[in-house]
Amino acid sequence: MKIAIAQLNPTIGDLDGNAQKILAAASRAAQEGVRLLLTPELSLCGYPPRDLLLDPSFVSAMATKLLELARSIPDGLAVLVGTVEVNARSRQAGEKPLFNSVALLENGQIRHFHKRLLPTYDVFDEERYFEAGNQANHFILDLNSASVHIGVTICEDLWNDEEFWGKRTYDLNPLADLANAGVNFTVNLSASPFTVGKQHLRERLLQHGATRFDQPMMYVNQAGGNDDLIFDGRSIVCDRSGTLVARARGFEEDWLVVEYSLESQDFLPSSIVPDVETEAAELYSALVLGVRDYAYKCGFSKIVLGLSGGIDSSLIAAIAASAVGAENVLGILMPSPYSSDHSIDDAIALAQNLGIQTKTLPIGTLMECYDDTLDELFAGTSFGLAEENLQSRIRGTLLMAVSNKFGHLLVSTGNKSEVAVGYCTLYGDMNGGLAAIADVPKTKVYAICEWLNRQDNPPIPPNVLSKPPSAELRPGQKDQDSLPAYEVLDDILDRLIHQRCTIAQIVQAGHDAATVERVAKLVKIAEFKRKQSPPGLKVCDRAFGTGWRMPIASRWIAHLEAEQSPDPAKQSS
């Protein structure tokens, strides 16, 4: 029996377009003699649909579209489509209004299976919309002379194995229920956002499920970028022994057919696309996909960005060129009197390497004009943050003027280290429709650029990699005049943000106490800037963005002293 995975890239809310993709996959499946076709979680509306789910007309349009789809599936083919189903018991039982559902479409009929584990953490808000399904999901697929018993799980349903994690996140494990039901194999329809290294985890998790419950497993993941989330595809199949027998391509749509042998009751080896080898390569692919899809799905075909000659804008330019084509990227150089000659040379060299267009708009006159306008009001004050920010805001304003005039998407260039400590200007260099590397720390920006330069046609001028980072907002300024060295800063930020360490723990790891406290304070103070940031592409487990929900007008900063004085033994009373 042939089973196909359609690793689709839906656009959120584009019910017509997404249904067409599903239908095209169904036609291909029928042609190739496939019996069962899998599509990703919520493939009909795209994941995550967010508050579109609160619009009754959206939900009813999905139901209508699903019915149309069901009528159009070729005979002899069964298709699993990700969709929602209205919870008819909602009002009388006090339950949520919808189910996150997989619909089995076959012979013009629709049968729904409901997601059982609803992630409500980080970027996920599923308990905002969905009621959890309360039974094991499985069905019998009739073949001519036999039948196959198939378990259905949806994304998170796979992620609560207490043996694997050493803890439970939910009270039940749907895989265990399916094993008890005696299924032949289990499929998982996912929309699992990319983070660095997550594919390795997924493959181990799938293999663990296969061996623990003695059942072959198929995993289909969405591909494509949706706002801040990147879905990396890489759908996989493993056999009963936990051996990987198929892997689809990463970071693009793909099509995968595997054979389930009724004789051996297992999947036969199929095509395994090699996975990316380095973290830098993985990050680059993810960022390119994220930028491309944000641009295209918002209706942009061209990108504009500010080119400072620094490493951040150099990387963004390379990503943009990979995403929409070098001929569709415009780099704007905006030198000030404080800009060094090498900044301009480096930016021009980068643009030539990439083959992107540039324009130069010097900002010296505008700086003087603002100074004149503010002269009387600012009399007696000295050059400082206000003047530094002015330069950044002049540039941000010029970039938006270009964006507005020619319809380019402005991509902002701030990295995660800067965004974390607020070393960036709101309404200045933070301007843009998308913050492409807002989840990439400065040290990883270097690592990606170094990896890029090891490929054919190295794009980043060597001087960009070797010169000390500078915002060039005053003469001779260096980032390290006001920030710790980036190796130090990034390690502190990693412990503070990702590992959720206390300040005492970070100090214990060898960092200077005053530096750690200062960084913690900067992170807290910059909250108001991040609140107004464009969407930033998420590539790690704790990104600033939809999954980062911090108060602004607050007063909590973990102080070193506070960590040490109380007796921890008393804290559970």
Next chain:
Amino acid sequence: MKIAIAQLNPTIGDLDGNAQKILAAASRAAQEGVRLLLTPELSLCGYPPRDLLLDPSFVSAMATKLLELARSIPDGLAVLVGTVEVNARSRQAGEKPLFNSVALLENGQIRHFHKRLLPTYDVFDEERYFEAGNQANHFILDLNSASVHIGVTICEDLWNDEEFWGKRTYDLNPLADLANAGVNFTVNLSASPFTVGKQHLRERLLQHGATRFDQPMMYVNQAGGNDDLIFDGRSIVCDRSGTLVARARGFEEDWLVVEYSLESQDFLPSSIVPDVETEAAELYSALVLGVRDYAYKCGFSKIVLGLSGGIDSSLIAAIAASAVGAENVLGILMPSPYSSDHSIDDAIALAQNLGIQTKTLPIGTLMECYDDTLDELFAGTSFGLAEENLQSRIRGTLLMAVSNKFGHLLVSTGNKSEVAVGYCTLYGDMNGGLAAIADVPKTKVYAICEWLNRQDNPPIPPNVLSKPPSAELRPGQKDQDSLPAYEVLDDILDRLIHQRCTIAQIVQAGHDAATVERVAKLVKIAEFKRKQSPPGLKVCDRAFGTGWRMPIASRWIAHLEAEQSPDPAKQSS
């Protein structure tokens, strides 16, 4: 028996400061012979603490602080404090890590009661952090010669009465459980965000609970602004017959003592603060509190804003003056060559009426300077959106320069009608730390100003109220050149956003189909601007902000045709 309500205004995360407030209330309670003191939900950390709850050091610091508090409560007094408790079963049972808890502090002991109904909709994310309590919460308070049996509920626990609402939102009603347990009366500790008219609903709800379950009720609400949310206080007490016997002040901290008669087993009549009489007055009080607390809790004592002579900035100036004092408000006039004389005159008259300072920074030279800088790049194009936005961004940049230089909080001036349809400039007039009227439609801006002008010393110059609204970004421009009349627009927006009507329903209500579709499209397209908006003070049930979670790169706009063509009878299959 005397029971006191401390209607507190905590600062999020300020454990020391909040504990001091609770302790001060406890001292006063002891002095006044009070037996039981109530404080709001999560009074120790302030509501909503959001992702601070994911920081283990924050949670443990709260536990430590609670223990300190418990040891400091005067003898003979019991205090209910809002806090969190760690869920020890979390990892093995697959439950959430915390409980939203009320701690009963008495005789140095701590006893926790867990919130049972966890709102996870609109601005609420409680299932992100909390496990629901699974038992009825009640305790016996010993008096010298008697005892009283008291039920404890936390905010949402009160809001699931199927008789009152005609539907259930959760599967159980904690009040029913408490009635079965035979409590003498029930208290509710809340942090209930303000929306227009909500107090009336709260009072009806409390009275319904009292009469249905034959038990007196006490309701304590948080006061104060926390980012986008305003908590309006107005704590209330009603007796067994459902009669209101006490009401605390609105929009500020307050202290309320009521007597519970052991003889009549009921609350005796106490002080009832009259409620505000009009929607405009209610809105004005809420906005003043929201602006004041955002400023003070962020460490600002002064406010700057752009004064255009229009009605929005006039209202914001009045609110700012009420919030932090006229002497701490600076209005910046930034006339362009397109500004009319009356704009400047009106702005000056307003400032004089309010007693706020002004500075004038003409932007004509900066406009020319940008034009010169962009001259070559923009050659052959005609004046349009890019140039209009430039004016707004020059003003936004000047305002931020003043904010950065002198440490004023910039308050942005966009109203909900503009923010809804994107009639505002990102990085321009949207600039600011807080969007004070982003949830107030233009027609209500007029209503509030008209109400203001009926008070003593009317601040708004009559011409501001009577002239047609204009952004003055090109000669002779009027808002109504590009938007429907605000009465029409606001009605369409209300139906679309708040009532969640379909386009067909809005047309059926008498609106022009093409206009409704255009407005729906504008609302959708402006999503990217709202994503980068400052926090906007929420005053209605469906505000843009933390409770509005829409995708940006999406393709769903409800079209009139889409509403009509499919057969609705088939949608539930």
